[in-house]
Amino acid sequence: MPSNKTSSETIRAMIRVLPHGQGLPLPAYSSPEAAGADLVAAIDTPVEIAPMQRVLIPAGFCMAIPVGLEAQIRPRSGLALKHGLTVVNAPGTIDSDYRGEVKILLINLGDKAVPIERGMRIAQMVFAPVTRAQWAETLELPQSVRSSGGFGSTGS
16 A cells, blocks of 8 residues: 655754743644644733734744745634634745744734733744746737636636
């Protein structure tokens, strides 16, 4: 019987914990096969996010990731389901040449305020390869079945 097991690659990312991140866990995977590492709120006082309010929450660390990769900041599904809390620019991209603090831009799409406390898991970070385009300007594009059909053009 063929195995469906695949290997996963481990990368080395350097991390520098900032003073307001001291004592908090580093990004961590919640299960052996989790794709995303949980990020926690590095805040000193609780924050309440009102419905439709956006808040930038610091993660308490800076990092250097290998060239050719990006870190994507994504919502946590449980917070999205239970409270309507999500990442505004999901997925947020952290480029390999960025060295500033990782911050998470949250929005509350729910109908009740959501409290955020220090150390609360608020987002997840997934590493992904980066593919860059080399542009080739042209006067005409090749034809396709879809052509220029946009939103909703292939069905509901």
